[in-house]
Amino acid sequence: MRTRQRTVSAPPAKGGRRGARTYGLAATAAVAALAAGCAGTAHTSASPARPPASLSASMPTGMRMPAGQAAGPSASALMVCSPEIRKDVTNILAPSRAPTTTTTWTGHLFTCTYHLPTGRLVLSVEESPDTATATAYFDALRTHLGHTTALTAAQALGNPGYESADGTVVVLKDGKTLRVDATALPAASGPHQLSRADLAYEVASDILGCWNE
Template sequence: MVHTRRLSAIVVAALLVTGCASAAPAAESPAPEASHTMPDGSVMTGEEHGSHGTGHASAQGPSEAAEMVCAGQVTDAITAMLDLEGEVSPSSTWNEPMFTCSYDVDGAPLTLSVHDATDLAVGEAHFDELQATTESARDIEGLLALGMPSFTNDAGIVSFLRDGKTLLVDATRLPDELAGGTMTRSEAAYAVASAVLVCWVEHD
C-alpha cells in the first residue's frame, strides 16, 4: 500500500511538471533521417534507399508522438524530476520502426524508445513479445496502469502500449537512488513514462 501511494504521488508530480498544454516543439528539432542497416553492416539513409523502401514511415521519419520523448516538455519534465543540472541535450536515433532517445543522467544513460507501429496488430504483437522476453516482467495493476497494457520489473524497466505504439523506459543503468535519494530507478522510470503519456494524451 505504501509503495502504491508513493507511485501515485510520483504520477501527480509528473503531471504537474510536464504541463503539456501546447504542442511539443518538433519544428525546433528536425526529425532524425530514416536509415536502414544493410547486410554488410553499412547504413543507408532514407534518401539513398530511394524506391527500394516499402513503407511511408521511412520517408516521413518517426511520428510526432515518438519524437516527443526526446524534446520539449518531456525533456523539461525529466530535467525537473531527476534534478539534472545544466543544459540537457538528449541524443536520438531512428531505425524504422524504432525511435530511441538517450538522456545522460550523471554519466549513465536513461533510454526511452518507441516502437512506432502504424498497424495496431503489429504494435500489440511487439508489446506482447517484449513483455514475454523482459526478465521478471509483471503487469502494472490498478490505477497505476492508467488504463493501458503495461508492465514493469524491479530492474528499472517500464513499458506502456498506447494506440499500437510501445513506449519503453529503460533506467536499468541508472544509480539505485536518484533526485537526491528521493526516487529509485524503478520509480524514476515510471515517472518518466507517465510524463510521456501525459503529452501523448494531450496531443491527440
C-alpha cells in the same frame, strides 16, 4: 506488486508547472495535471513527422530509407525527446548539468537517449502498422525482459503495461509501444533518491499524460 503511494516534493517547474509529484493510483487527477503541464507542446497525431535533423544528416546524399522503414517518427513519438519531457527529466533528477540527447530512427523504432552525468536514460517508441503487430511486439518485449509485473489500468492511465524491478517500464497505447529504460542509472537518483523503477514510471506517466492530452 510494488505500490506507489508516497507523495514527494519536486523542484518547482518553470512557468508555474505542478510543484509536487504524486505516486499513486488517482489516474484522473494525474491526467489533468499532466495535460496542464503539456500546454505548448506540439499536438500529437498519427501522421508521420519530419525525422530529426541528426537522422537526416547521418544519411549520405542520395541514400534512401531502408525498405520497410517509415518516412519518419510521428509527433507522438518525437514527444519523448521534446523540450517538455527534457524539462521533466531535469526537474525530477536535478542533475549537475542539463542532459544532452541523441536520437535514432530505425525501422519503426524511434529512440531518444538522455545523457546524464550519472548515466543514460533511454526512451523509445515502436510505431507498429496495426494492432496485431503492436501487440506481438509488446508481448515479445516482455518475454525479452524476463520477470516483469503488470501495471494496473490506473497506473498505466488506462493502457496495458508492465515493469521490471531493475528499471524498465513498457506501455502500449494506440499501436505505439513506449519503453522507458532507466537500468543504466544508479540505484537511487535525484534529490528524492528515486529507484530506477520509480524513475522510469514517473517519466512514462508524464509522456502518457501528454499523449492523452
